Amino acid sequence: MTARRAGGPTMHDVGRLAQVSAMTVSRVLKNAPGVSEATREKVFAAVEELGYRRNQTARSLRLGGSGMIGLVVTNLANPFYSRLALGVQEVATEYGFRMLLSNSAEQADREPGLIDGLIDHQVEGLIVVPAGSRQQHLAAAMRHVPVVLAARPPAGLDTDCVLVEDFHGAREATACLLADGHSRIAFLGNPPALYTGAERLRGFWAAHEEVGIEPDNALIRQGLTDSSTAERATLELLGQADRPTALFCTNNRISQGAIRALYKSGASLPVAGFDDFDLSDVLGLPLTLVSYDADEIGRQAARLLIDRLEHDEEAPPASRRVTVPTRVVRYGAPSTDTDDAAHPPRTPRV
Amino acid sequence: MTARRAGGPTMHDVGRLAQVSAMTVSRVLKNAPGVSEATREKVFAAVEELGYRRNQTARSLRLGGSGMIGLVVTNLANPFYSRLALGVQEVATEYGFRMLLSNSAEQADREPGLIDGLIDHQVEGLIVVPAGSRQQHLAAAMRHVPVVLAARPPAGLDTDCVLVEDFHGAREATACLLADGHSRIAFLGNPPALYTGAERLRGFWAAHEEVGIEPDNALIRQGLTDSSTAERATLELLGQADRPTALFCTNNRISQGAIRALYKSGASLPVAGFDDFDLSDVLGLPLTLVSYDADEIGRQAARLLIDRLEHDEEAPPASRRVTVPTRVVRYGAPSTDTDDAAHPPRTPRV
DNA sequence: CTGTTAGCGCGTTCAA
DNA sequence: TTGAACGCGCTAACAG
Numbered sequence: 049m050t051a052r053r054a055g056g057p058t059m060h061d062v063g064r065l066a067q068v069s070a071m072t073v074s075r076v077l078k079n080a081p082g083v084s085e086a087t088r089e090k091v092f093a094a095v096e097e098l099g100y101r102r103n104q105t106a107r108s109l110r111l112g113g114s115g116m117i118g119l120v121v122t123n124l125a126n127p128f129y130s131r132l133a134l135g136v137q138e139v140a141t142e143y144g145f146r147m148l149l150s151n152s153a154e155q156a157d158r159e160p161g162l163i164d165g166l167i168d169h170q171v172e173g174l175i176v177v178p179a180g181s182r183q184q185h186l187a188a189a190m191r192h193v194p195v196v197l198a199a200r201p202p203a204g205l206d207t208d209c210v211l212v213e214d215f216h217g218a219r220e221a222t223a224c225l226l227a228d229g230h231s232r233i234a235f236l237g238n239p240p241a242l243y244t245g246a247e248r249l250r251g252f253w254a255a256h257e258e259v260g261i262e263p264d265n266a267l268i269r270q271g272l273t274d275s276s277t278a279e280r281a282t283l284e285l286l287g288q289a290d291r292p293t294a295l296f297c298t299n300n301r302i303s304q305g306a307i308r309a310l311y312k313s314g315a316s317l318p319v320a321g322f323d324d325f326d327l328s329d330v331l332g333l334p335l336t337l338v339s340y341d342a343d344e345i346g347r348q349a350a351r352l353l354i355d356r357l358e359h360d361e362e363a364p365p366a367s368r369r370v371t372v373p374t375r376v377v378r379y380g381a382p383s384t385d386t387d388d389a390a391h392p393p394r395t396p397r398v
Numbered sequence: 399m400t401a402r403r404a405g406g407p408t409m410h411d412v413g414r415l416a417q418v419s420a421m422t423v424s425r426v427l428k429n430a431p432g433v434s435e436a437t438r439e440k441v442f443a444a445v446e447e448l449g450y451r452r453n454q455t456a457r458s459l460r461l462g463g464s465g466m467i468g469l470v471v472t473n474l475a476n477p478f479y480s481r482l483a484l485g486v487q488e489v490a491t492e493y494g495f496r497m498l499l500s501n502s503a504e505q506a507d508r509e510p511g512l513i514d515g516l517i518d519h520q521v522e523g524l525i526v527v528p529a530g531s532r533q534q535h536l537a538a539a540m541r542h543v544p545v546v547l548a549a550r551p552p553a554g555l556d557t558d559c560v561l562v563e564d565f566h567g568a569r570e571a572t573a574c575l576l577a578d579g580h581s582r583i584a585f586l587g588n589p590p591a592l593y594t595g596a597e598r599l600r601g602f603w604a605a606h607e608e609v610g611i612e613p614d615n616a617l618i619r620q621g622l623t624d625s626s627t628a629e630r631a632t633l634e635l636l637g638q639a640d641r642p643t644a645l646f647c648t649n650n651r652i653s654q655g656a657i658r659a660l661y662k663s664g665a666s667l668p669v670a671g672f673d674d675f676d677l678s679d680v681l682g683l684p685l686t687l688v689s690y691d692a693d694e695i696g697r698q699a700a701r702l703l704i705d706r707l708e709h710d711e712e713a714p715p716a717s718r719r720v721t722v723p724t725r726v727v728r729y730g731a732p733s734t735d736t737d738d739a740a741h742p743p744r745t746p747r748v
Numbered sequence: 749c750t751g752t753t754a755g756c757g758c759g760t761t762c763a764a
Numbered sequence: 765t766t767g768a769a770c771g772c773g774c775t776a777a778c779a780g
Binding site: 058059060070071074075078102103105106107108109110111 | 756757758759760
């Protein structure tokens with residue numbers, strides 16, 4: 049078994065066994081017209097017997113198209129990105145493409161190398177969630193293949209992208225907290241250099257302005273990168289003299305860090321945040337989450353990319369920007385009759 | 399921009415610009431000895447100017463090795479598998495391989511097609527989490543490339559695999575509940591046709607036998623496939639006349655479904671289960687989880703596979719079985735306030 | 749130190 | 765209805 053590399057049967061082998069030329073084998077396998085039924089069957093029999101599989105590499109070389117698209121995400125362990133990847137794969141499969149996946153592990157400096165590698169492997173296009181704010185290497189990649197950005201917009205680049213309603217979602221969720229009577233809402237954000245960080249802060253701010261409140265800068269923490277930094281920041285805020293009465297978190301990991309901090313400190317503030325996550329509905333915390341379909345971001349990105357691939361040489365459409373809608377969902381909502389969560393937050397039991 | 403397909407510069411183009419032959423370009427790019435420094439520089443300059451990238455497809459064809467390995471998982475949206483994928487990629491990258499990823503979406507009947515596709519793309523080896531119990535197609539795949547199984551053992555196949563301590567972990571977690579005085583523990587399991595399902599039930603049972611208790615068949619539910627079927631099954635159990643005093647769940651999805659059922663029904667039974675998950679530490683429920691490093695499964699699988707690839711033609715080692723250790727972690731226990739349980743255990747290399 | 753020849757496995761083009 | 769020749773881009777083997 050494991051007839052090794054450099055060993056697999058070729059079309060010639062199949063042809064010899066079926067007593068036809070390799071050319072005929074090729075025709076049979078691609079369902080080309082003009083092959084007699086008799087030879088078809090002989091060929092299929094030979095294919096079966098040898099366990100022959102067409103060599104897609106040779107095919108790609110000849111046809112000039114690898115049938116692969118590349119996806120680069122920053123962190124596959126985050127459900128957001130694994131859903132996105134599934135969305136990409138769903139559409140890719142539908143159009144006969146395979147997905148070559150790379151994970152930058154949040155390290156922006158690894159991204160160029162990953163992209164070069166994908167290009168070397170002849171991906172026909174790329175979908176990238178850029179890890180950093182520098183996108184020079186993406187411009188370089190665009191010399192070779194079309195590139196679609198996901199979750200973050202192009203910076204100084206002319207290309208398609210798929211975004212979520214960052215501003216709108218953040219504004220809406222924040223507005224919910226404000227409507228509940230909170231005026232001291234802490235903001236726990238990822239680095240402002242990231243588009244989503246900046247945009248979600250903008251939404252947070254706008255919601256305040258709309259009700260004539262100025263956010264307190266002492267309650268704003270940016271540059272959080274994961275659950276544990278968010279946890280620490282939350283604990284600090286809770287220890288402050290003039291502590292917040294609610295929290296807004298810009299992504300799922302930050303929300304989870306904040307929730308862990310609340311749990312450990314025994315406090316129970318309402319939390320709003322971007323991204324829904326597993327078990328959000330059973331925490332028994334008043335939660336206001338900006339929910340959206342992460343798969344859909346991947347699907348849309350794949351569609352934009354494949355659209356460019358199919359319209360190939362001709363009339364490249366102007367760069368497009370697609371937005372995936374968000375929706376606010378509330379769990380353990382304070383508005384219900386149940387209990388104390390309705391109004392002023394309780395004092396933490398320490 | 400986007401110099402399209404069939405358009406990229408070739409080594410001849412680079413050579414022409416640098417006034418050397420394509421062969422010399424090839425040598426420079428592969429760092430072969432015996433090229434004058436002067437020509438090196440000319441070549442690099444030309445490469446730069448043209449934005450040339452070596453065509454890995456042509457290379458693969460010539461060299462007989464695609465530099466890719468294929469990974470097939472059942473559900474990338476499950477953190478267990480995305481971690482596994484990251485582990486595979488980590489090791490693959492280390493050895494200069496890229497990862498072609500397919501998701502069978504739990505549909506066993508799609509798996510053969512996915513595998514064929516990967517083989518067509520000349521992956522040099524496969525890591526598969528088999529979706530079903532039939533593995534005939536895997537035997538077929540092994541005619542072409544080495545195959546390593548992950549999370550589930552081979553059935554009627556002679557090949558490497560990486561498993562977790564399914565039996566041991568389930569037994570240990572169950573023993574914790576029994577030691578706490580529970581004698582009516584419900585079992586919420588995935589389909590027994592799956593290895594993990596059967597093995598974890600075996601562990602559950604063994605723990606009971608060790609303390610001289612016979613599990614009550616009325617408390618055993620198998621064939622649960624996701625969070626919502628688990629939720630329903632749990633609600634049923636809670637509604638029974640002689641209800642359980644604790645629950646054992648065979649994976650993260652099932653645990654989550656059970657927890658949701660408990661939450662909705664207002665009950666608060668201790669839950670034990672396989673797989674740790676996000677926020678398990680802040681649920682305020684007595685939780686006993688079998689934790690392990692999912693990345694490590696991927697890493698080990700990749701190592702086994704690459705080991706076979708490197709020892710290639712020679713002396714194929716007998717099929718190996720590697721086991722990743724588990725560890726029981728407990729949350730929400732009234733006693734402790736420790737916190738270090740946030741991360742899965744690091745496992746020693748085997 | 750550098751170039752030429754040949755062929756990896758396949759499919760397009762043209763001829764039979 | 766079938767086959768032969770040629771080349772996709774690259775590199776091992778052999779010149780020079």
